[in-house]
Amino acid sequence: xxxxxxxxxxxxxxxxxxxxFSAILPLMTVVNYSVQDIISPExxxxxxxxWFKQVMRDDDxxxxxxxxxxxxxxxxxxxxxxxxxxxxxxxxxxxxxxxxLVLVAISLLIPWNVVGTIWQIYGRTDIGLLGxxxxxxxxxxxxxxxxxDAWLTVLTMDVWHWTPLVALLCYAGLRAIPDAYYQAASxxxxxxxxxxxxIQLPKMRGVLMIAVLLRFMDSFMIYTEPFVLTxxxxxxxxxxxxxxxxxxxxxxxxxxxxxxxxxxYFLIILLLCFILYTxxxxxxxxxxxxx
Amino acid sequence: MDDKRFxxxxxxxxxxxxxxxxxxxxxxxxxxxxxxxxxxxxxxWPRHFTFDHYKLIFTDESWYSGYINSIEYVxxxxxxxxxxxxxxxxxxxxxxxxxxxxxxxxxxxxxxxPPAVFLLPFFQLYTTLGLMDTHIAVALAHLLFNVPLxxxxxxxxxxxxxxxxxxxxxxxxxxxxxxxxxxxxxxxKAGIGVAAFFCFMFSWVELLMARTLxxxxxxxxxxxxxxxxxxxxxxxxxxxxxxxxxxxxxxxxIWFVRNYIAKGFAxxxx
Amino acid sequence: xxxxxxxxxxxxxxxxxxxDDYALLPxxxxxxxxxxxxxxxxxGCGKTTLLNIVSGLVRPSxxxxxxxxxxxxxxxxxxxxxxxxxxxxxxxxxxxxxDNLAFPLRNRGVAPxxxxxRVGRIAEMLEMSHQLxxxxxxxxxxxxxxxxxGRGLVREDVSAVLFDxxxxxxxxxxxxxxxxxxxxxxxELRLTLIYVTHDQVEALTFADQVxxxxxxxxxQVGTASELFERPQHTFVGYFIGSPGMNLLALRANGGALxxxxxxxxxxxxxxxxxxxxxxxxxxEYVTLAAPGARGAIPVAVLQAQDIGTxxxxxxxxxxxxxxxxxxxxxxxxxxxGDTAWLQVDGPHxxxxxxxxxxxxxxxxxxxxxA
Numbered sequence: 001x002x003x004x005x006x007x008x009x010x011x012x013x014x015x016x017x018x019x020x021f022s023a024i025l026p027l028m029t030v031v032n033y034s035v036q037d038i039i040s041p042e043x044x045x046x047x048x049x050x051w052f053k054q055v056m057r058d059d060d061x062x063x064x065x066x067x068x069x070x071x072x073x074x075x076x077x078x079x080x081x082x083x084x085x086x087x088x089x090x091x092x093x094x095x096x097x098x099x100x101l102v103l104v105a106i107s108l109l110i111p112w113n114v115v116g117t118i119w120q121i122y123g124r125t126d127i128g129l130l131g132x133x134x135x136x137x138x139x140x141x142x143x144x145x146x147x148x149d150a151w152l153t154v155l156t157m158d159v160w161h162w163t164p165l166v167a168l169l170c171y172a173g174l175r176a177i178p179d180a181y182y183q184a185a186s187x188x189x190x191x192x193x194x195x196x197x198x199i200q201l202p203k204m205r206g207v208l209m210i211a212v213l214l215r216f217m218d219s220f221m222i223y224t225e226p227f228v229l230t231x232x233x234x235x236x237x238x239x240x241x242x243x244x245x246x247x248x249x250x251x252x253x254x255x256x257x258x259x260x261x262x263x264x265y266f267l268i269i270l271l272l273c274f275i276l277y278t279x280x281x282x283x284x285x286x287x288x289x290x291x
Numbered sequence: 292m293d294d295k296r297f298x299x300x301x302x303x304x305x306x307x308x309x310x311x312x313x314x315x316x317x318x319x320x321x322x323x324x325x326x327x328x329x330x331x332x333x334x335x336w337p338r339h340f341t342f343d344h345y346k347l348i349f350t351d352e353s354w355y356s357g358y359i360n361s362i363e364y365v366x367x368x369x370x371x372x373x374x375x376x377x378x379x380x381x382x383x384x385x386x387x388x389x390x391x392x393x394x395x396x397x398x399x400x401x402x403x404x405p406p407a408v409f410l411l412p413f414f415q416l417y418t419t420l421g422l423m424d425t426h427i428a429v430a431l432a433h434l435l436f437n438v439p440l441x442x443x444x445x446x447x448x449x450x451x452x453x454x455x456x457x458x459x460x461x462x463x464x465x466x467x468x469x470x471x472x473x474x475x476x477x478x479x480k481a482g483i484g485v486a487a488f489f490c491f492m493f494s495w496v497e498l499l500m501a502r503t504l505x506x507x508x509x510x511x512x513x514x515x516x517x518x519x520x521x522x523x524x525x526x527x528x529x530x531x532x533x534x535x536x537x538x539x540x541x542x543x544x545i546w547f548v549r550n551y552i553a554k555g556f557a558x559x560x561x
Numbered sequence: 562x563x564x565x566x567x568x569x570x571x572x573x574x575x576x577x578x579x580x581d582d583y584a585l586l587p588x589x590x591x592x593x594x595x596x597x598x599x600x601x602x603x604x605g606c607g608k609t610t611l612l613n614i615v616s617g618l619v620r621p622s623x624x625x626x627x628x629x630x631x632x633x634x635x636x637x638x639x640x641x642x643x644x645x646x647x648x649x650x651x652x653x654x655x656x657x658x659x660d661n662l663a664f665p666l667r668n669r670g671v672a673p674x675x676x677x678x679r680v681g682r683i684a685e686m687l688e689m690s691h692q693l694x695x696x697x698x699x700x701x702x703x704x705x706x707x708x709x710x711g712r713g714l715v716r717e718d719v720s721a722v723l724f725d726x727x728x729x730x731x732x733x734x735x736x737x738x739x740x741x742x743x744x745x746x747x748x749e750l751r752l753t754l755i756y757v758t759h760d761q762v763e764a765l766t767f768a769d770q771v772x773x774x775x776x777x778x779x780x781q782v783g784t785a786s787e788l789f790e791r792p793q794h795t796f797v798g799y800f801i802g803s804p805g806m807n808l809l810a811l812r813a814n815g816g817a818l819x820x821x822x823x824x825x826x827x828x829x830x831x832x833x834x835x836x837x838x839x840x841x842x843x844x845e846y847v848t849l850a851a852p853g854a855r856g857a858i859p860v861a862v863l864q865a866q867d868i869g870t871x872x873x874x875x876x877x878x879x880x881x882x883x884x885x886x887x888x889x890x891x892x893x894x895x896x897x898g899d900t901a902w903l904q905v906d907g908p909h910x911x912x913x914x915x916x917x918x919x920x921x922x923x924x925x926x927x928x929x930x931a
Contacts, residue, residue: 002387011382012394014375015438022435023401026412033411089304098549102542103308106315109541111496111513114534121321121527122314127329129317160311183618184651187638188712189668198653198664221405224498228517242407246499249411262408273403277396 033259051260061261063236064244071155071240072219078159079215080208083166088200090171101171104164112161116228119157123229143230147237150230154238157225162218166211173207174200213276220269241265315538322532329527344532354529357512358536360426364501364509365494367430372437372490373483380445381471385454395446398439406499409435417504424506432500437490444489448482449475488548495541512537563720563753565592569624571610577622584610586778587624592721594629595751597744599768601758603800607777608757609725615755616643616723628720644713645723649730650705652697658684659693662711669716683711686746703735707742714746721753728763740767761801773797789843790909795916798841804873807847807884808913809840809858809905821879825856825906834920839913844873846909847886849901856906860884862899876903 034052037045055061090104091097110118123143125131134141143153177199185195223242226232232239232247239247245265249258321329322344324337348354382388383395413432422428452475460470476483502514516533570587577583585607592598592615600608613619614626617638625634633641653661662680671679684690687707692700697708706727713722724743728736740763747754758764764771765785772782773796780794781787792798798806811818816828820840831837850857860876863883872894874886886903888894895901911921 002385004388005386006388008382008386008388008391011378015379015398015442016394018371018375018431018434018438019398019401022409022432023404025416026409029412029415030408085303086307089300089307100304100308101549102545103312105545106538106542107311109492109495109538109545110315110534111498111516111537113498113513113517114537117516117530117534118314118318121531122317127321127333127527129313129335132333160314164311178649180647180649180651183638183645184647184709184712187616187643187645188665189639190664191668194668198655202654217403221403221407223405223407242405245405245407246410249407255411258411262405265405266408269403269405270400273400274396277399 030259030262033255034263037256047256051256052264055257055261055264058257060236061244064239064241067237067239068220068241071222072216074155075158075162075219076212076215078155079163079166080212082159083163083211084170084204084208086163086167087170087174088196090167092175101168104167107161108164108168110161112224113228115157115161116225119153119160119225120229123153145234147234150234150238154226154229157229158219158222161225162215166215169207169211170204173204177203209276209279213273216276217269217273220272318531318534321527322535324528326526326528341528344528345536347529348532348536354512354515354533357510357515357533360505360509361495361501361511361513361537362540364426364429364433364511365491367426368433368437368494369487369490371430372434372441373487375434376438376441376445376486377471377476377483380442380449381475383442383446384449385457395442398442402436402439402443404435406436406497410499410503413500414503423504424508424510426509428504429501429509429511430494432504433494433497437493440489440493441486444486445479445482448479448485452478484548488544491544492541495537563628564594564630565615565721565753566627566630567591567611567615567624569614569621569626571607571614571619571621572623575622580777583777585614585621588779590772590779590782592753592755594753596770597747597754597756597768599756599758599764599771600774601761601764601771601800602774603759605776606774608774611774612645612723612725612755612757615721616645617641618645642716642718642720643723644710644716644719644721645725646706646709646713646727648726650702650709652705652708654698656697657694658689658697658700658708661697661708662715665712665716679715679717683715686714686749687711687742703731703739706731706739710743710746714750714752719752721755724754724756724758726758727756728758728760736763743767761803765801773800775800791918791921792841792911793918795839795841795913798843798911798913802843802845804844804885806841806843806911807882807905809842809878809882809884810880811837811840811912820858820905821882823858823879825858827855834912834914836914837912837919838915840905841911841913842905842907843909844885844887846907847884848904848907849886849888849892849895850904852902854902854904857902857904858884860901860903862895862897862901864897865894874901876901 035046035048037047037050086104090100107115122128122130123141125135125141131141140146141149143149181199181203182195185199190198221242222240223246226238226240227243230238232243236244245258245261248261249255320336323340323342324334325339325341325343328334328337328339383391409432417423417428417432422431456474456478457470460474465474496513498513498517501511502517505511505514512533516530516537567588567590569585570583571585572583574582580586600611602608610619614621617626617633617636617640620634625632627633628641638645653664656664659680662683663676666676666679680693681690684693687710689704689707689711692704697705700708710722710727713719728739731739743754743756744767746752754768756764756767758767765788768785770782770784771788772779773788773794774780775794775796781792781797783791783793788797788801792801792806795806795808798808809820811820811826813819813831814824816831817824818826818831818834818837818840825840826834852859858878860878862874862876864873864875866873866875867890870890872888872890874888874895876884876886878884884903884905909921912919
């Protein structure tokens with residue numbers, strides 16, 4: 001049990017100050033905007049929950065929200081199993097392990113706009129390998145004009161970009177399993193699948209929760225990559241929530257509704273992540289009881 | 292039977308690695324071709340190998356300054372993030388105090404905030420402070436999501452160190468700063484490595500805030516790259532070369548922390 | 562249940578040249594069917610390696626392992642049908658206790674009715690019948706170790722059960738319970754049990770035969786009393802007993818043997834122990850002597866501790882060696898700073914040359930009086 005020590009507040013003060021500065025101040029500004037109509041710098045009218053109501057009724061917002069949810073779920077559905085599979089396939093020791101780690105992790109370190117650029121080029125039928133190959137195979141592919149192609153390309157780009165995060169987390173979880181478990185399983189005559197189901201998967205629970213949490217949060221906030229690749233198009237078929245918000249705020253300078261929406265956006269994520277986080281903690285305390 | 296399984300796994304791994312590397316290879320490929328060749332022909336490797344694009348980047352200040360700016364603010368950010376996160380993580384790991392669980396969760400929520408939400412407020416805030424277009428502005432802005440992450444990761448590692456070590460040090464007469472720096476920090480080296488890696492990663496790749504808060508002096512490479520459309524159309528070759536160069540620092544960092552990644556996660560918040 | 566015969570050596574490198582290159586120096590050892598054995602030794606002595614070779618987790622670099630005369634060196638642990646309990650509990654977190662115990666049987670396709678019966682029996686033996694439907698993950702460490710053990714016992718044709726320091730994570734007050742349980746199981750099932758530990762109390766109470774190991778070598782195999790009375794090797798003398806055996810350097814002086822400048826073994830008796838360099842006597846057998854008595858030496862008393870059932874006397878001989886004695890409380894105990902005389906030569910004294918026993922108890926002291 002941890003000893004109680006209120007002086008510990010001194011140690012977390014720098015962190016609180018930094019984050020408060022970066023978070024609370026701007027947040028207050030956003031709240032400020034969300035309840036005012038700023039016609040000009042001098043003229044501000046308090047409008048209460050007017051913007052919130054307007055935002056909630058906005059059909060474009062509903063569409064973007066649905067699009068976003070479908071996207072995030074698709075991302076999880078592909079990346080989590082693929083990440084687990086990749087982690088299982090990666091070598092555990094030796095120079096091969098280091099080399100594989102570096103190769104797998106490269107896509108994580110590419111600036112997000114460059115990721116967009118890479119795929120932008122890659123998918124073009126004139127100068128990109130993927131585009132040209134598909135064209136050569138006779139498949140009609142146009143990620144700028146065809147919404148379905150745009151969706152698939154954005155999804156594939158995300159899988160390409162972020163599966164390594166899931167894989168690395170799972171890989172670490174796997175490495176943490178002591179050899180004795182595998183030895184005992186071999187003595188017990190367990191099949192490879194049984195080893196996966198009863199030893200590896202349960203022991204990876206902690207990291208998997210982190211992976212699911214991180215991927216869900218980040219995919220819900222995604223902005224740069226789809227923006228660079230498709231600009232949200234064709235039309236608004238790949239306009240997800242962040243871009244919708246940015247368009248509203250910066251593009252149209254509808255500060256009031258944008259601010260209102262920002263808060264709603266924030267609260268949605270907060271709620272979902274609170275649920276996931278609590279679940280993670282509960283799983284964590286169960287596994288803490290184990291050796 | 293084991294052999295067949297082994298080969299199937301290696302095959303899948305190989306297939307994934309091809310999938311992962313091919314787009315990057317393509318970009319590298321393009322960076323060594325002239326713009327004419329890119330648009331005119333289609334080839335798997337450059338027919339007329341050229342360093343022109345790289346030369347342009349290294350000589351044109353508007354290009355290479357982008358890299359320097361990025362490295363600057365990322366470095367500042369990592370240093371500050373670790374410096375404030377270490378004592379905080381220690382406090383969370385060793386003590387319980389009023390509101391500790393709530394503060395911890397509040398920190399994590401900052402990681403969950405969409406940067407788009409803060410776009411305009413940040414713009415106004417930093418303009419007011421007169422910090423627009425400075426490296427420190429971006430470094431501070433990135434603390435928003437890096438500090439909670441660093442605290443989260445470090446706390447996990449610190450919890451893995453038995454409290455007996457702290458107690459023994461006090462009995463031996465160590466003052467807290469001395470104990471922390473000479474005993475504790477070396478024990479959590481792996482954790483610091485992992486935290487630094489992630490802070491570096493998320494700061495290096497972030498575009499939205501970095502672009503919003505800078506214009507000329509501190510313009511990072513990511514923003515420079517989004518401006519390569521000229522009258523003669525997209526300068527694909529230079530764009531590709533710039534992209535390749537942005538991967539280089541990342542690859543270097545990951546090479547250095549490669550041992551910690553596997554070992555590190557294992558001891559951390561898992 | 563099998564008889565296990567070992568004739569092997571194990572080296573780290575393919576081309577071992579010196580003793581240091583070996584994890585296990587060449588040895589020949591047999592474990593009788595149904596016997597309880599302990600491998601006792603300090604960390605790094607090779608006992609866990611030896612255990613893993615017996616179980617099949619490690620293949621010896623040279624030599625063979627035989628079960629009932631059949632060479633099993635190339636076989637996996639599963640094929641050898643052994644059960645192993647590790648240092649920390651290894652259980653399947655997602656399963657209940659019953660499922661954990663049933664797992665090995667299910668993997669072999671045993672009929673469900675039979676599985677239920679076996680699981681019930683083993684659970685009863687381990688006193689876990691009331692916990693069968695509890696999720697294994699939530700139990701305490703000692704319960705988990707019992708489950709690990711149970712998974713090994715549940716197979717009816719298990720050839721041997723091997724333990725690798727299984728009580729390491731168990732609370733001290735629960736250790737004796739588990740030890741007692743292990744002895745009970747041994748008594749009931751008559752399985753071959755091999756137990757690795759660095760704790761002599763565990764080894765000596767658990768096993769019929771103890772194998773003492775150090776630095777890759779098995780230095781003595783014997784019962785607890787054999788190890789105590791006649792340690793074949795100075796290491797055994799030092800390791801067993803608390804405190805361990807006193808080892809005093811002997812110097813030849815015209816045929817007689819001296820300790821710290823004083824003759825303790827006269828020339829006639831010394832002829833029976835040629836080449837002896839060390840005299841070994843356990844603190845339990847060191848007694849107070851009259852000044853100048855035969856076979857006694859003068860010492861300076863450093864410390865006298867009242868342990869309760871005995872006094873532990875720490876003294877220093879004239880050559881600087883520490884000599885310890887366990888003295889019966891009902892006599893006059895010297896105090897720190899006093900000089901005293903301790904009888905070191907007696908019926909239980911052992912003589913060593915280069916760490917090996919050459920003679921023990923009584924032989925060298927015929928004619929001497931205590």
